[in-house]
Amino acid sequence: MYAIIEVGYLIATLSFLGGLKFMSSPKKAKTGNLIAAMGMVLAVVLTFVAALTATVPYTNLIIMLLAIAIGTVIGKRLSDKVEMTGMPQLVSLFNATGGGCAMLLGLMEANQMDPATTILGNKILLIAGLITGAVALTGSIIAEQKLAGKVKDRRSKTVIFSARILLGLMLVLPVLYFFGIIPISFIAFMYVLATIAMIYGVLFVLPIGGADMPVVISLLNSITGIATAFAGFVYGNKAMIAGGIFVGAAGILLTLLMCKAMNRSLLKVLAGTFKKSKNGAV
Amino acid sequence: MDFINQHIQEIYFVIFCVFIGIEVISNVPAILHTPLMSGANAISGVILVGAIIVMLRVPEDDYLNLTLGGIAVFLGTLNISGGFFVTGRMLKMFSPKK
Incomplete structure (x- = not known):
């Protein structure tokens, strides 16, 4: 069997x-x-x-x-x-559901497992899956709203700056936690991280121009794939790892190809240097 | 270190998958970027398998996790079914002679 x-x-x-x-x-x-x-x-x-x-x-x-x-x-x-013109929005929305699924998975697993006996590697994988899933979830929703014209670009310094701070927090907090500096339970810590990652997802997409959304969706798509692969690692399920990594690798390559087709570098699309590059390109 | 010892096979597997994934779609024409993105998105819905695995382990009276799991399974299914159906619709536009 x-x-x-x-x-x-x-x-x-x-x-x-x-x-x-x-x-x-x-x-x-x-x-x-x-x-x-x-x-x-x-x-x-x-x-x-x-x-x-x-x-x-x-x-x-x-x-x-x-x-x-x-x-x-x-x-x-x-x-x-869906109308033909609305398809990219829908793809983004579906990507958000995938990310949401990955995030919930991380939370459920944290709820269920015994923090004392679970090895460090699995905890790191869970955290990685949770963060990537949460970023993909809210990021994709914002991307969808932007494509639908419901959310405008916000390119203020505050947004970009706080996004960087949150990104830093997501990298530093787990390290601090595993050194025992943050005295809360693993479950509570996971909820905190999920919240931070969800806010980061919003701030990450907000400054990016509406015309660049396909690139961003492709990138978020690949992030969902990577989240899937992390989850697959936790359960040792090869189909999940392979599916996730294929999507992750293909998604990143696709992102780069799309940037190339638009004659812009990925960093320029993502970074706050949007205005300059726009003037330069026009 | 224990972790690496236990999972060395998976680590090899991941590295190969990265290269295969890149290789497989390296020659995709620009016209297919959107359907491919959508199709890849649908494939990442394989996370549903994980959601099901967790759901099977949740005790019957653990209502918080049952709710979370129900939502997770729902979202995963939505990703898969929506993803493949949308890709199918996109690709219909490519059918020759119509």
């Missing part, structure tokens, strides 16, 4: 790879999409099959099945209704 599931995950991983490969040529793109989708369904079904051999409370199963049913229907509805 165990072997069958492992082989199934392997097939799912290969299907993601094949899907991405096919998607980079216009003729085969549709097939690629289908292959990747089938691989995904396979991976999800396998996870359930693996569970059925263990004892799982009915409540959990019912909640999950309901959530999956509702999620599928809403996803289909949203993608059927």
Whole structure:
């Protein structure tokens, strides 16, 4: 049974790879999409099959099945209704859901595990997954709002400065925590980090111009992929690691390609030097 | 160090995946950037697998985690189904002769 599931995950991983490969040529793109989708369904079904051999409370199963049913229907509805021009927004929104899922995963795992027995490596992975997921969540939502024209650019020094401070905090706080300088429980610490990361996601996207949103969405997309890979590491699930890393690597490459197509460097897109570079480009 | 010893296979795996991921899409034409982004986004929904794994371990009376997990599974599914359906719709525009 165990072997069958492992082989199934392997097939799912290969299907993601094949899907991405096919998607980079216009003729085969549709097939690629289908292959990747089938691989995904396979991976999800396998996870359930693996569970059925263990004892799982009915409540959990019912909640999950309901959530999956509702999620599928809403996803289909949203993608059927959207106008052609609104697609980038929707992609950004879906990316936000992926990031949100990664963030919640980190919180749940922190709620459940025993901080005393969990090894440091897993805690670091959990924190990394939580932060990347939270940034992708709020960042993508802001990107979506910007594309829809509901949020204007805010390029004030305060925003940029506080974004840098928060970024620094996210890097420094875990180090301080593991040296035992911050005397709070691991769970409380995770909630604090999630909050900081969510605020950072907002501040990170706010100063970036609306025209650069596709680049940012691609970048956030790759961040979600990396969050997925971190989570996959925690559970030792190869399909998750592979899927996440493929998306992460492909996303970063795609981001760079898009920047190249616009004749701007990624740093210029992201940094506060937007105004100068805009004048320079025009 | 323990961690590295235990996970050395995964570390190799990740490094190979990075190169494969870059290699696979290195020649993508600009016209396909958006669908590819959308498709990759859908693939990152594989996080749902993780959400399910956690959900299976949550005790039946742990309502906080059940709620969080329910939302997580919902969000993950939304990412997958929405992602693939939107990509499909985008790619429809590419079909030749219509």
